[in-house]
Amino acid sequence: MTQDSTVSSALLLSDSGPFVEKLQGFIQRPQQQRMAAAIEEVLLDGGSLVVEAGTGTGKTLAYLVPAIMTGMTIIVSTGTRNLQDQLFFNDIPLIRDALDIPFNASILKGRSNYLCPHRLALSLKGEQLGVGISFDELDTIRAWSTGTTTGDISEITGIEESSSIWPSVTSTVDNCLGSTCPKISECPVYQARARANEADLIIVNHHLLFADLLLKEEGIGHVLPYADGIILDEAHQLAETASRFFGSTLSSRQLIELARDTLKEQFQFGHDDLRLIDAAQKLERNSRTLLSSFGNGSSNATWSDVQSDGGVREAVSSVDGSLLELMQILEESSVRSKGMLSCYRRSSRLVDLFAMLTEESVTHNFVHWLETTATSFMIHLSPVSIADQFSALMSEKDCSWVFTSATLAVGESFDHFLSSLGLEHESQVLKLESPFDFERQTLFYVPEELVYPSDADYTSVVVERALPVIQACQGRTFFLFTSYRALDQAAQQLGRESDLVCLVQGSLPKSELLYRFLHTERSVLLATSSFWEGVDVKGDLLTCVIIDKLPFMSPADPIVQARLEAMTDLGVNGFYNYMLPQAAISLKQGFGRLIRDEVDRGIFMLGDPRILTSAYGKVFLDNLPTMPLTRSLNKVESFLESMA
Secondary structure (H helix, E strand, C coil), X not given: CCCCCXXXXXXXXXXXXXXXXXXXXXXXXXXXXXXXXXHHHHHHHCCEEEEEECCCCCHHHHHHHHHHHCCCXXXXXXXXXXXXXXXXXXXXHHHHHHHCCCCCEEECCCHXXXXXXXXXXXXXXXXXXXXXXXXXXXXXXXXXXXXXXXXEHHHCCCCCCCCCCHHHHCCCCCCCXXXXXXXXXXXXXXXHHHHHHCCCEEEEEHHHHHHHHCCCCCCCCCCCXXXXXXXXXXXHHHHXXXXXHCCEEEEHHHHHHHHHHHXXXXXXXXXXXHHHHHHHHHHHHHHHHHHHHCCCCCEEEEHHHHHCCHHHHHHHHHHHHHHHHHHHHHHHHCCCCHHHHHHHHXXXXXHHHHHHHHCCCCCCXXXXXXXXXXXXXXXXXXXXXXXXXXXXXXXXXXXXEEEEECCCCECCECHHHHHHHCCCCCEEEEEECCXXXXXXXXXEECCCCCCCCCCCCHHHHHHHHHHHXXXXXXXXXXXXXXXXXXXXXXXXXXXXXXXXXXXXCCCCCHHHHHHXXXXXXXXXXXXXXXXXXXXXXXXXXXXXXXXXXXXXXXXXCHHHHHHHHHHHHCCCCHHHHHHHHHHHHXXXXXXXXXXXXXXXXXXXXXXXXXXXXCCCHHHHHHHCCCCCEECCHHHHHHHHHHHC
């Protein structure tokens, strides 16, 4: 594709450009034009650019328009699948209509987002043989599969994201048969990749991008085509996402899926190898025992702390033995089918990986830790910092880089973000303030008579102070928490002490919670991190955002602990150079849910008095937009009355 780059992107986004007629409510925004011009320049001239674009800048158009107009091959990477879909299905068609120029765009997700026809066929046969799969869900997927043109499982409604059916009908790097698959001609993953290779603009997410850049998707070559430029939206998530890919991880899901896939393959031969069936069942059983030995619920812990427990050591030994036994039997069976050969190769890799990740690691600059949920575990060996690796990765790629988000800087400084990715000496930076009038649109409320987070009654007091605000707003409130424990306690208290409709994260899928919030009077949505960003509610349906306390990371978290120790060894204050900047960015993300449009107005409440009483509170205040602050409930009520 070759476009006419003599027409600048900034001019296209002016009040004389094509978007005025094509996009309802479009107005010329100098911040958006400056961002588009800067991105156009770096794409054409090379280098890297970091842009913080405040809420309301219109950063999506500000990077998509120059990406298209330069006529280059551009990869746009997002932090979430939701934003991927929004860009591809909403924003790009609008831009295509407005610009009236030809360009080829495609969307590409990780393979777990696409149906695997081969595994669907195996599951359908398995159902007939009595494997414990929900027939209703399987039949829904079978019926949908006959009409889909993309194979993207997000098209299916009525099946929860957490359903146990998905691993049976999608593939992973481990279990994909690749070019030897009998159904490769029907494969949605390969079809999506073929479309991406023909596209000028490819929309991916950070997980897929890093898997490709580090050759962890196929193990043999790149999935994504060569690009002239890479634009990374929601870039504040990059360091955390990258750390997963620069290290090593093994999950209980990998072990259990190996066992189940082995059984599926054995079913094709009429259950004729009882040793293989017994070994596969033993691996699944021992993997679940290992999960139980880690305790209940979600938690993170260093591997050395976990391994000191005798029950854990015994469970690890049992998994190790059953995994080795299964591998040895699969080696004999690998000649029977391509599926058996794939299972053998997976088992061989997992034997080595499990052994490495369950030994006590002393690897320098890495942290060895365990992550558990109610249904799974993951053992990680993660780098304390990915700055050197990421900087080296960028140097290997002969392309332009753009990093953008609404929250990258702390105050006026980008040092925290730049150092986390090793960009200190390489990138231009641009900070664009939001065009919204926060002094008129927002009131910041920190109630009187708050207690400190160390107080045993802290959450209870925050809820007491929040309740009259929520009542005055007639619901229409996001109540955001820094921990699940506080979330659960607040939900119970609000349920006892009010007639509000409490919509609690975890009780329903995220999309369903948001739908009910928008369509239920006097509702309050209580949530943790997943609602702190990427949720866009415009208008008076959301009138108030309450955050329980300053969002500091737990110093007991293994990754945080390791980074703090590494900084101490270098003579750097970890609190002021790592924990405080990260918390300030997170608070700004949470605040960003409130005002999404020029006409929005609302209350922002924080239940943590430290923002006003601590020496570091000014860092948080300086990182939030300038807006009036009050400690008076009467002023809150007056502000709300002025909105009526």
